[in-house]
Amino acid sequence: NEGKELSKEEKQRLRKQKKQQKKQKERKNEKSETEKEKTPVSLLPPPRPVATQKAPSALPAPASAPIPVPASAPFHSSPAPSPADKPAKSKAELKAERRARQETDRAAKQPGSSSSGIKTKVPLSELNPVVKRLPEHVQVDDPAVVKRLAKKLERQQIPLRSDYGYKVSLFSHLHQYSRKAPLTQQLSIPSTVIHPSIVRLGLQYSQGIVAGSNARSVALLHAFKQVIRDYTTPPNEELSRDLVNKLKPYISFLNQCRPLSASMGNAIKYIKKEISNIPSQCKEEEAKTKLLTCIDRYIEEKIVLAAKAISKYAIEKISDGDVILVYGCSSLVNNILCEAFEKSRKFRVIVVDSRPRLEGREALRRLVQRGISCTYVLISALSYILPEVSKVFLGAHALLANGYVMSRVGTSQIALVARTFNVPVLVCCETYKFCEKVQTDSFVSNELDDPDDLMVTRKGKTQLENWQDVSSLGLLNLVYDVTPPDFVDLVITDLGMIPCTSVPVVLRVKNLDQ
Amino acid sequence: MELQAVLMAAGGGSRMMDLTYNTPKPLLPVGNKPLIWYPLNLLERVGFEEVIVITTKEVQKMISTDPKVKLDVKMKLDLVCIQEDADMGTADALRHIQQKVKTDVLVVSCDLITDAALHEVVDLFRAHNATLSMLMSKAHEFTETVPGQKGKKKTGEQRDFVGVDDTGKRLLFMANEADLDEGVVIRKSIMRKHPRMHIKTGLVDAHLYCLKKSVVDFLADNKSISSIRGELVPYLVRKQFSKSTNSPKVIDETHQNLKKNDKIQISSRDEELLHLTQERSCWNDHRGDMSDAYHGGRLRCYVHIMDEGICYRVNTLAAYIEANRLAPKLFDEPAVHPSAVVSERCLIGADSIIGASCQISDKTSIKRSTIGVSTTVREKVKVTNSIIMHGVTIEEGCNIQGSVICSNAVIGRGADIKYCLVGSHSTAREHNSKIAPEKRLTECHRAEVNITYHYKSITYNNCHKVSK
Numbered sequence: 009n010e011g012k013e014l015s016k017e018e019k020q021r022l023r024k025q026k027k028q029q030k031k032q033k034e035r036k037n038e039k040s041e042t043e044k045e046k047t048p049v050s051l052l053p054p055p056r057p058v059a060t061q062k063a064p065s066a067l068p069a070p071a072s073a074p075i076p077v078p079a080s081a082p083f084h085s086s087p088a089p090s091p092a093d094k095p096a097k098s099k100a101e102l103k104a105e106r107r108a109r110q111e112t113d114r115a116a117k118q119p120g121s122s123s124s125g126i127k128t129k130v131p132l133s134e135l136n137p138v139v140k141r142l143p144e145h146v147q148v149d150d151p152a153v154v155k156r157l158a159k160k161l162e163r164q165q166i167p168l169r170s171d172y173g174y175k176v177s178l179f180s181h182l183h184q185y186s187r188k189a190p191l192t193q194q195l196s197i198p199s200t201v202i203h204p205s206i207v208r209l210g211l212q213y214s215q216g217i218v219a220g221s222n223a224r225s226v227a228l229l230h231a232f233k234q235v236i237r238d239y240t241t242p243p244n245e246e247l248s249r250d251l252v253n254k255l256k257p258y259i260s261f262l263n264q265c266r267p268l269s270a271s272m273g274n275a276i277k278y279i280k281k282e283i284s285n286i287p288s289q290c291k292e293e294e295a296k297t298k299l300l301t302c303i304d305r306y307i308e309e310k311i312v313l314a315a316k317a318i319s320k321y322a323i324e325k326i327s328d329g330d331v332i333l334v335y336g337c338s339s340l341v342n343n344i345l346c347e348a349f350e351k352s353r354k355f356r357v358i359v360v361d362s363r364p365r366l367e368g369r370e371a372l373r374r375l376v377q378r379g380i381s382c383t384y385v386l387i388s389a390l391s392y393i394l395p396e397v398s399k400v401f402l403g404a405h406a407l408l409a410n411g412y413v414m415s416r417v418g419t420s421q422i423a424l425v426a427r428t429f430n431v432p433v434l435v436c437c438e439t440y441k442f443c444e445k446v447q448t449d450s451f452v453s454n455e456l457d458d459p460d461d462l463m464v465t466r467k468g469k470t471q472l473e474n475w476q477d478v479s480s481l482g483l484l485n486l487v488y489d490v491t492p493p494d495f496v497d498l499v500i501t502d503l504g505m506i507p508c509t510s511v512p513v514v515l516r517v518k519n520l521d522q
Numbered sequence: 523m524e525l526q527a528v529l530m531a532a533g534g535g536s537r538m539m540d541l542t543y544n545t546p547k548p549l550l551p552v553g554n555k556p557l558i559w560y561p562l563n564l565l566e567r568v569g570f571e572e573v574i575v576i577t578t579k580e581v582q583k584m585i586s587t588d589p590k591v592k593l594d595v596k597m598k599l600d601l602v603c604i605q606e607d608a609d610m611g612t613a614d615a616l617r618h619i620q621q622k623v624k625t626d627v628l629v630v631s632c633d634l635i636t637d638a639a640l641h642e643v644v645d646l647f648r649a650h651n652a653t654l655s656m657l658m659s660k661a662h663e664f665t666e667t668v669p670g671q672k673g674k675k676k677t678g679e680q681r682d683f684v685g686v687d688d689t690g691k692r693l694l695f696m697a698n699e700a701d702l703d704e705g706v707v708i709r710k711s712i713m714r715k716h717p718r719m720h721i722k723t724g725l726v727d728a729h730l731y732c733l734k735k736s737v738v739d740f741l742a743d744n745k746s747i748s749s750i751r752g753e754l755v756p757y758l759v760r761k762q763f764s765k766s767t768n769s770p771k772v773i774d775e776t777h778q779n780l781k782k783n784d785k786i787q788i789s790s791r792d793e794e795l796l797h798l799t800q801e802r803s804c805w806n807d808h809r810g811d812m813s814d815a816y817h818g819g820r821l822r823c824y825v826h827i828m829d830e831g832i833c834y835r836v837n838t839l840a841a842y843i844e845a846n847r848l849a850p851k852l853f854d855e856p857a858v859h860p861s862a863v864v865s866e867r868c869l870i871g872a873d874s875i876i877g878a879s880c881q882i883s884d885k886t887s888i889k890r891s892t893i894g895v896s897t898t899v900r901e902k903v904k905v906t907n908s909i910i911m912h913g914v915t916i917e918e919g920c921n922i923q924g925s926v927i928c929s930n931a932v933i934g935r936g937a938d939i940k941y942c943l944v945g946s947h948s949t950a951r952e953h954n955s956k957i958a959p960e961k962r963l964t965e966c967h968r969a970e971v972n973i974t975y976h977y978k979s980i981t982y983n984n985c986h987k988v989s990k
Contacts, residue, residue, distance in 0.1 A: 192641050192648075196569020197525060197628075204524035204648075211649040216805055223803035230795040307795070337804035370804045377812050 020284070145267055146453050149181045161264070164257035165201045167194035169264045173459050176482040183267070184456040190214055191265055205234040206258045210265035219367075221405050221441060222311055222339050225271045228262070229303050232279060236299050240292070247295050248286045255280070267455050270406030270414070270443035278306060310440040314502035315340055318436055319347040321500050322401070325434060330355040330398045333426075335387075336416045337367035337374075338403020340436050345401075346378050356380070358397060362387040362418045364461040364485060387418050394429045402491075404437040409515060410446045411493035411508040413437075417486045420450075423495035432497045435508075439501050442515055450489040459483035523625050525644070525732070527570045530612050531558055531577040531632035532604055538839045541928065544946045546581045548632045550842065551894055551911055553849035554859075554877040555590050557836055560635045560849070562595050565628075568640045572598045574622060576615045577632075578606045611748030613741055620742045627738060629750060631729035635845050636833040637852055638728070638826075646691060646824040647732040650807075650816075654758050654823040655732040656693070658684065658725045659833035664840045666847065666907070669925050669941045681723045686825060688718045692807075693823040695719065696759045698752070711763045715817045716808070727751060728833050755823075762821045839943075843926065846892050846909050850875050877912070894929065911946070 147153040148171070161168050172186035192211060199207045209231045212218040218227045232255070239254065241247045259276060262268065268276075282302045286295045322344045326332065332355055334341050345357060357380055361368025368384065375382050385393055400422060406414045413419070413435050423433050447453060462483050463472040475481050493508030503514060535547030542550065548558035558575075565573055577585070582601045586592075602619055604610055610618070616629070628644070638657060647655035683706055685695025694716055695708060706721070713719070729751060737758070747753045806815045816822060832852065834845045850857070850873070857872070858864060862880040870876065871889035879896045882888070886903045893899065894912035904921045911929040916922070919936045927933065928946035 190641075190645060192645055193639070195641075197640055197644050198527075198570060199524055200569075200571075207524070208648040208651070211645055215649055217649055218799060218803050218805070220802055220804045223799050223801075226795060226802060227799045230792060230799065233792070233795075304791070307798075312798075339802040339804070367804045369809055370806055373806070373809075373812060 143453070145183060145263070146181055148183050161260060164260055166257055166261045166264065167191055173476060174482050175456070176484045178451060179454065179456055179484065179486075182454060182456045185214070185458065186460065187214060187458045188460075191261070202258060202261050203235045203238065205231040206261060210262050213262065213266040220337065220339055221269050221271045224269055225275050226307060226311060228272050229275055229307055233300055233303055236296055239296070246288050247290075247292060248284050248288065251283050252280050270445070271441045274440050274443065275306070279303065310438060314438040314440070315343050317502040318438065318500050319344045321505055322434070322436060323348045323351060323353065325399070325500075326353050326355055328354040331358060331396050332356070333358045333360060333394070333397045333400045333422070333431075334371065335360045335368070335402055335419060335422050336362070336365070337371035338436070340438070341401045341403045342371055342374050344436060345375060345380060349378055349380050356382065358383045358385065358393055360385055360387050360390060360422065367416075387421065390422060390425050394425060394431060397426070397429075397431050400426045400431055400433045402433060402435045404435050404441060405488060406441050406443045406445075407437050407499065407511050408447050408490070409444045409512050410448070411511050412447055413491040413493070413496055413508070414447070414488050415491065417450075417489045420489045420491040420495070423491045427495045433495060434498045434500060435496050436500045439503055439514060439518065442511055442518070444515060447490050448492075450486070454489075455487040457485040457487050459485050461485055525626050525628050526623060527565050527573045527628045527630065528616065528619070529558070529561055529565075529573050529575045529630050529632055530615060531575055531581060532610065532615060533632070535837065537837050538842060540839065540943050540945065541842065541926070545929065546578065546584070548577065548581050549584050549588065550836070552635065552836065552842070552845050553892060554875055554894060555849075556588055558585070558632045559590055559594065561630045561632055562597070564634075564636065564640070565630065566595060566597050570597060572600065574600045574602060574619060576602045576604060576619065579603050580606070611752075612750040613747045613754050616738055616750070617741050617745070620738055623735060623738045626735050627733050629731045629733060631835065633836040634728055634730060634834070635836060635849060635852070636728060637831050638828050638833060642826045643730065644732060646826060650822055650824060652732075652822045652824045653734050653737060654693075654755065656755070656825050657728040657730040657828065657833075658825055659728055659828040659831070661724050661726045664844050666840070666843045667924055667941055668840045668843060669943045682725065682727065683721055683723055684725050684825070685719045685721045686827070687716045688720070690720070690827060691824050692716075693759055693825040695721065696756050709763060715763065715813070717810070725827065726833060726835060729835060731755070758821065759823050762819055762823055839926075843909065847873075847890070
């Protein structure tokens, strides 16, 4: 069984490598210095023979590789480019080989440390041939990358959404779109290229009707169910390959409407894996029903049941007489509080809110509707009410591989001030939001929302109405920020209550399971 | 397939009988193109590939031979004929084609001339999963004088009251003055849910509706509704706030009963997912009260109100004239058709259109006018602010101002026509000469004018007097 899996993984890996090699050759002809400087790891995998051995399970990249390289796919190809075709090398031997090579390369690197980026990266590539690229959405100020993106979208027949307004220089590498210019302006009205439920979903994302990590993932999976239901395999094609190719333009379209969240990324990876794992002799109807049940099960397990498990753990941490502080509107935290209230815990809640989204109002409404007594403050009053607070519950958009918590902008402030007041901070997050990215600051990878949201009209006057005319003024509307693990005391997941630094362990366990 | 387009072209044009007694309304020339070309062009530009056109047999014959439609319209037209005397309303027509309707429909009327961005209407329909989404526009005053009308104000024009919420997108209330007894009555349930409502009266309904498929199926069961604009839309707007629609709505139930068992299961599981999405999403369409998004209602009606841009419904003579003035500005085609023979010593203003195969002789002056196809204009003719349709012959020395000359008419020498409407196939002689006895004759009195004009249809009685 494992042998068969290996061969399939192998085939996929080899296909990937061939593609990468082709791309390398193309890029060698027209590469620029700046581009190379930006990409941390070069992309020159050595030519590999057909039957190379690889470790059956993913080797934990952060733990073993001396250079922390974020892994992009659950399949990690072996870092051992041994020219000889030895079929049965053990894991330990491979590791030893790799380490030896790394040391020699490092020694060789020392004298030539001033060499250009290209040369220093060649040895790295030999170690880890998995392609590591900076994602395109954080390289918007590089015209070559933008051109590449435009070409890719053109090939997929998806319109390119143009950036809007002046971008603050620190964030000029990110996209900034305007809500008044939806992507559907450039699409034909009975949309034929993109499935109508995906167009609807994209509109709902860009207008903010579906907001929040869980809601976006559920809506995404729901739309994929419609797509799968309406899909028919064209002749001479395999469902497992063709359906994945069909989904790619849809995902680009959704990305253009609003950058994908980490939870959506994981859901997409899961679906793609399920689709590719469909055996070729499976009939279409059977395959489709199997996929639909897979999606239902994923939602049921990872979102609904996970929420129940997290509530169970979290309720243990809520004691009578508690004053709990929450920030913004996290569906999971609201769920926990409502369940705790139903289990007759006596507590009161302080809802902290911030502009421009003012999501706290929605959280306030949902809690008060249940009968929980709440207080509402803006984030500027945080340090005044923290002396009253006994616990802070925060939701998360994603948990990064180095233990940082990515959440709504303002969360890191709350965690910081809470730490100063010695108030415990508990982050609640389902495991499907764990992501293998590594980030230590909120600048590199973030999302810029519509800057016009910052304009407020009071008594008929909008002071910032003509902000575009003022050349030295820039409006910045950040969506996410990153909280370091030192400020977080506990992470409550469906696997239990873990410290923030155990996230890579959970990721490793997850990959082993898969 | 996401949307199917349905073009309603079976209307009689009852408010401009002078023009439509001879030519059916969809084929009236506006800017030298048949009226039906404009909505077809709009649909084609937006990306539709097929249109279902509901029309009468007469129109169907003429459309299939019309050169403009055949050449320019690349979409596939599925012409459905209905009996002319059946007096079918627009909703009846939709019921008639219920079998052809497989997804949500976009209903357009044949007399709509607009440059609106249709994606605004359809985006409201998609994003909020609405049952109805429509287009309206701020009405512009018609500035041109209409031939045959005394004074500017049209009597008997009933106002429409349209109520929208604070965002200006959600349609809360719609009623016509004719249906109201004394005053506007607004139910408390609406005010409780939407305490701020803006009521507008100066809006033109573009008669462009996005309807869900379940509405078409509902129409099939409810044969009492015969007009979309008059009955169906107010019904749907009222139904948004009725108590029974908070549980599976009436429209949905009839639709689900028709589905097979497994499809019901699919839709219920998908409903659960949609419900889960809404539950987890931190968005609400209103604030200030304790209810969920959309107040938990499943039926939603939306409207997009255009502030700027052209939007005309050519169903009255005034609108027809206004449309003729503005229609050429929508497209940049050459004002003078290349096949027209225009002599050198004539003055053609910049905003005039000359149709194909025309013959314009010397010393003519044509300003702000539309000259139709195959029209002959002899020497020393002055045409200002007028609409001349196809096949008209204008003899020498005529002076035509502010008039509409219908197709195949003949204007005799030296005629001086001001603000008149000359019916088709009629002749205006030089002097008060005798007219053939079988035609009804109405005379027009004015100092220098010597026209007599008459109509083919004997039932039409009014005299189109000169407005001065």
